[in-house]
Amino acid sequence: MSLATPLLAVVATMVFGGALFAVLGKDPVQAIATIFWEPLFGEFAFFYRPQLLIKGAPLVLIAIGLSLGFKAGIWNIGAEGQYIMGALFGAGVGLAFYPMESAFIFPLMVLAGAFGGWLWAMIPAILKVKFGTNEILVSLMLVYVAEQFLASMSLGLLKNPEGFGFPGSRNLQQYASAHNAELITGTGMHWGIVAALVAVIFAYVLLARHQLGFAIRVTGEAPRAARFSGVNPTRLVLFCLGMSGVLAGLAGMFEVSGPAGQVTIDFNVGYGFTAIIVAFLGRLHPVGILLAGLLMALTYIGGDIAQSQLGLPAAAIQVFQGMLLFFLLALDVLTNYRLRFGAGEVV
Amino acid sequence: MKLTSLLTSAALALGLATTAMADDKTKVGFVYVGPVGDGGWTYEHDKGRQAVEAHFGDKVETVFVESVAEGPDSERVMTQMALDGADLIFTTSFGYMDPTNNVAAKFPNVKFEHATGYKRLHPNVSTYSARFYEGRAIQGHIAGKMTKSNIIGYIASYPIPEVIRGINSAYIHASKVNPDVEFKIIWAYTWFDPAKEADAAKALIDQGADVILQHTDSTAPQAAAQEAGNVVTFGQASDMGQYAPFPRVSSIIDDWAPYYIARTQAVMDGTWESMDTWDGIGPGMVGIGEISDAVPADVKAEALAMKAALADGSYHAFTGPLNKQDGTPFLADGETADDGTLAGMNFYVEGIDAEIPQ
Numbered sequence: 001m002s003l004a005t006p007l008l009a010v011v012a013t014m015v016f017g018g019a020l021f022a023v024l025g026k027d028p029v030q031a032i033a034t035i036f037w038e039p040l041f042g043e044f045a046f047f048y049r050p051q052l053l054i055k056g057a058p059l060v061l062i063a064i065g066l067s068l069g070f071k072a073g074i075w076n077i078g079a080e081g082q083y084i085m086g087a088l089f090g091a092g093v094g095l096a097f098y099p100m101e102s103a104f105i106f107p108l109m110v111l112a113g114a115f116g117g118w119l120w121a122m123i124p125a126i127l128k129v130k131f132g133t134n135e136i137l138v139s140l141m142l143v144y145v146a147e148q149f150l151a152s153m154s155l156g157l158l159k160n161p162e163g164f165g166f167p168g169s170r171n172l173q174q175y176a177s178a179h180n181a182e183l184i185t186g187t188g189m190h191w192g193i194v195a196a197l198v199a200v201i202f203a204y205v206l207l208a209r210h211q212l213g214f215a216i217r218v219t220g221e222a223p224r225a226a227r228f229s230g231v232n233p234t235r236l237v238l239f240c241l242g243m244s245g246v247l248a249g250l251a252g253m254f255e256v257s258g259p260a261g262q263v264t265i266d267f268n269v270g271y272g273f274t275a276i277i278v279a280f281l282g283r284l285h286p287v288g289i290l291l292a293g294l295l296m297a298l299t300y301i302g303g304d305i306a307q308s309q310l311g312l313p314a315a316a317i318q319v320f321q322g323m324l325l326f327f328l329l330a331l332d333v334l335t336n337y338r339l340r341f342g343a344g345e346v347v
Numbered sequence: 348m349k350l351t352s353l354l355t356s357a358a359l360a361l362g363l364a365t366t367a368m369a370d371d372k373t374k375v376g377f378v379y380v381g382p383v384g385d386g387g388w389t390y391e392h393d394k395g396r397q398a399v400e401a402h403f404g405d406k407v408e409t410v411f412v413e414s415v416a417e418g419p420d421s422e423r424v425m426t427q428m429a430l431d432g433a434d435l436i437f438t439t440s441f442g443y444m445d446p447t448n449n450v451a452a453k454f455p456n457v458k459f460e461h462a463t464g465y466k467r468l469h470p471n472v473s474t475y476s477a478r479f480y481e482g483r484a485i486q487g488h489i490a491g492k493m494t495k496s497n498i499i500g501y502i503a504s505y506p507i508p509e510v511i512r513g514i515n516s517a518y519i520h521a522s523k524v525n526p527d528v529e530f531k532i533i534w535a536y537t538w539f540d541p542a543k544e545a546d547a548a549k550a551l552i553d554q555g556a557d558v559i560l561q562h563t564d565s566t567a568p569q570a571a572a573q574e575a576g577n578v579v580t581f582g583q584a585s586d587m588g589q590y591a592p593f594p595r596v597s598s599i600i601d602d603w604a605p606y607y608i609a610r611t612q613a614v615m616d617g618t619w620e621s622m623d624t625w626d627g628i629g630p631g632m633v634g635i636g637e638i639s640d641a642v643p644a645d646v647k648a649e650a651l652a653m654k655a656a657l658a659d660g661s662y663h664a665f666t667g668p669l670n671k672q673d674g675t676p677f678l679a680d681g682e683t684a685d686d687g688t689l690a691g692m693n694f695y696v697e698g699i700d701a702e703i704p705q
Contacts, residue, residue, distance in 0.1 A: 044430045051423050151536055155506055156705040164465060165693035166507050171445055259419035265505060265536055266442055269416040304424050307412040309431065314382060314414040 005335055006281060006288070009327040010295070016327075017320040026310050034309060035302030035320075048301055050188020054259050056297035058083070058251040060196040060290055062275035064203045065244030067284040071207075072219040074240045078124065078139030079248040080272025081146035082117040086249025087256035088153055089116025091263045094178030095158055095169060105177040109253060110191075117249015118242050120146065125241035129234045135241065147268070154265045169263040172256065180258030192254025196293075199247055203286040212239065248272060277325050299324070373435065373615050375399060375607075376428035377411040378421060380440035381539040387564030387584035388538060388601070389413065392439045392462075395603030402608045406615070417442025425450040429457045435614045437607065438462065440538070441507060448472055458619050460610060463509060465690065470621050475606060478627030479509070480516040480689070481657045482599035483560075484664040485635055485650050486581050487520030489597060490558040491528050492646045493579050494521075500551025501532045502544060502561040502568055506704050508692045510562050515696045516664045517560055520653075522698055531556055532701045541567035552578055569595055579641070586636040597650070598636030605631060625686065629658045665689065670697035 014036075018028030039048035062079045069076050076082075090113030097105050124138035158169040172178045183189045207213035219226040219236055227233070251271065256263060278296050282288030303317035377396050381389035396409050410433070412424045421443050428436055429450060435458045438447045444464035451459045451469045459469075463476045490499050499521060503510050514532065521528045531554055533547040544563045548571035551559055558579040561568045566587050572578035572594035580590065582598025606624065613619040626632035635654050638647045656662035667678030672695040678684060695703065 044427070047426060047430060054419065055423075147536075151704070164508070164691045166441070166465075167505060173445075173449075255419075259422075261418075261445060264417065264442060266417050269418065269420065300420075301423065304412050304415070304420075305427055308376070308410045308424070308428060311410070314412070 003283075005331040006283065006292070006328060009281075009324060009331055012327040012331070013320065013323045017323055020316060020319060021312065024312065024316060026312060031306055031310055031312060034306045035299060035317075038305050039298055039301045046186070048305075050186065051301055052294055052297045053188045053193050054190070055300055056293040057190075057193040057196040058255055058271045059275050059278045059296055060293035061192065061199055061251040061254075062244075062248045062272055063278040063282065063289045063293060064196075064199045064286060065247030066275055067279045067282070067286070067289060068203065068206075068216060069240035069244050070220075070279055071284050072216040072236055072240055073223070074237055075136045076121065076124070076139050076241055076244045077136050077276065078120075078141075078143045078272070079244060079275055080268055080270065081139070081143035082120045082245045082248035083252035083255075083272045084143075084146040084150050084268050085120040085252070086113040086117035087252030087260075087267060088149060088158075088263065089113055089119075089249070090253030091169060091172060091178075091256045092153075092158060094172055094175065094257060097177070098170065098175060101177045103177070106180070106257075109178060109257060110250065113249045113253025114246045115249070117245040117247070117252065119245070120249070121241045121245025122238075125238050128241075129237050135237075139241075143272070150263070150267060151265045154263055154267075158263050160262075167265055171261045173258075173261040178257055180254050190254065190258045192251065192258060195250055195254065196290075200286045200290050207286065216240065248275075281325065281328055296321075372406060372408045373403070373611060374431075374433045375407055375409045375611055375614075376425075376431075376433040376436040377409065378415050378424055378428070378436065378438045378440075378443060379411060379413040380415060380417065380442070381564060382413050383411070385539050385564050386566045386587060389439070389564065391585050391601040392437070392603055395607040396437075398604035399607045399611050403611065403615075407611060418446070422446035422449055425459075426453070429454040433457060435460065435611060435619075441505075441509075458610075458614055465623075467621050467623065473610075473619075473621050473623070475624040475626075476509070477601055477632040478625060479599055479601075479633060480512045480664050481627045482633050482635060483513040483516035484520045484657065485653055486560060486597065486599065487517035488524055488653060489638070489642060489646060489650050490517065490560065490579070490581075491521030491523070491525035492649075493596070493642065494525065494528060494558045496555045496557045497525065497527045498529050498531060498555045498557065500548070500554070500556030500559045501530055502547045502551070502559065502563050503532050503534050504538050504562045505536060506534065508690060511695070511703060512689055512692045513562055514699070515692065518699050519665070519669065519696060530699055530701065532699075534704055535563055537563065539564045541565040544568050545571045548572060549575075566590065582636050588636065591637065592639030593641040595636075595639070596641050597638045600634035600636050602631055602634050625690075627657065628654060629660065671695070672697055672699055 014032050018032055021031040022028045066076055066079055090109040093112040094109045124135040127133040127138055128135045154167040160170045180190050215231040219231055278292045282292035299321050306312045307314060379389045383389055383393040399407060400409050415421045415424050425436055437460045439462045441463045444466050447459050447461045448466050448468045451472045455471055459472045461474050464474050467474055501514055518530050531551055535543050535547050537543055544565050545567040548559055548568035552575045559568055559572055560581055561583045564584055569580050569587055569590040572580045578594055579596055580594040582595050584601050586598045586600050587595050638650055663683035665684035667682040668680045669678045671677045
């Protein structure tokens, strides 16, 4: 039943989304087909399919990390900030070597990106285990701090010296050693996508086979039982927040050195927050997250096509995406609880 | 990379051929950074798009995508428009600069027009912008005359030359008519975010500002000023006439329609070529909104005289003697700033007590 709800939610979204598009005066069938069919099987699918991977990879990578914590009841809401810091650390290391060409630069950037994300996630983690602060608030607030760092770096330290005073770093796409380029031409496949797939497998094995995965699951389902079975909550908090930080940092690093190319003030576009939706849409299951990430990417890409071809407003697409999460959560309530109307007795 | 570009251009050639056979409409795409209902920057670009439709009727088809994030998303949207057979694509935000040039490299037969940037790496890329600083000069003049607290608040967006130029131009002309005037500048780091803009406006009003200039696109600062009651504002990018006659006493209006129509015509005629356009009040790319009756008649007359002088070129908004903020000479007596200096302006003029964020 819990496997069927995401599918039901997608169907319900199509029905009600279609109704919304009809009210806006668009052909609902054509609109839904444009969003879901066009990017996959349309005339220009050869362009959109790789774009799905490019758009989906950071979502999957971040959501996998978040899902580990979410399963254990550890709520990292600040992946956006860890994503920014990973990008800044990664790009910073790459730009420090400019214009030297060497095969070691990119691996160093990967390490730096992972470290940046980890470092940023360690702040709420250590505050939580030492002082019992709420990781939801701390990690969220650190997003805004990271955004200020991003602005400062784009305007100061990492600013392109040949950029005529405009903010933004050098474009890493034009610096071969630091460029996260396509691995196979025309597929869109870059290292970030490889990392996302590896993360899915790694998380699957961890949760299904490893003792740590057991600890995560038990803590989320029965915290007291977890303590009795010898789970160390401090270590678990540090691991879950640290791991989600590492993956978010990697996502930021692969994005800045590949598809985005530059550190700019507006570099982050909300992947860290969308990934929370992806994690829940995928039922916190690694394979589910992979599919959910691709589905989210599909609605973004299809949504842009629908805007341009059918003249649908951007807000309608956002409502459509919102419906998806709403129906999923609503159907979850109906699966897990039975609604009883009338006077209920207070037990 | 080479194979991809070959593939895409081949696909494009096919796409173009089929659309050309189906109809001979010129397809024009617009990529917007904000929503079309922002009431400012994107709203005016969309009015330009509608003007193109109205002017050419059945001969054109326009498409647009709104609220497109700068970066890989914009690159995908541009590619999608090119694949769908667009002949001409206007990308209307500074941050679309590298994506525009990347996509232009893959589609040599599609013309690209990038607003407010400076990179034209391919023969099918043009850049265009407006001399908003001319409008800022008039605003500064009115602001300097209207302020009673001598504190003028300025909601700045990003510390790029265009914004810094506007601050300088406004300050030069405000302090010319009111030497005691002081500028308080808040950097919002956004082009469009009503909540942030309202916060910035309130913060400036709390600091004693009774005139607010904005380089952000929403009407939120106008609403904040209206609530405060005695604060003067100016419409930005669009007329924002719903707040006239007070707090909005005038406005800078971007009028892209003539340019968009001319460039679309050039594509139809096959005369389009890569160029950089930077037009001001004279050619009509920058408009000054109705100066309301809240402004004293003599001030209004002076402002209109300055507008006429800027339009016919007898006056330049950056005319010496002027010093840079650190006291070093910028322009000698009677000297005017050249376009190169203006385009890359990254310093304040003398008298502004603030720092450009680094």
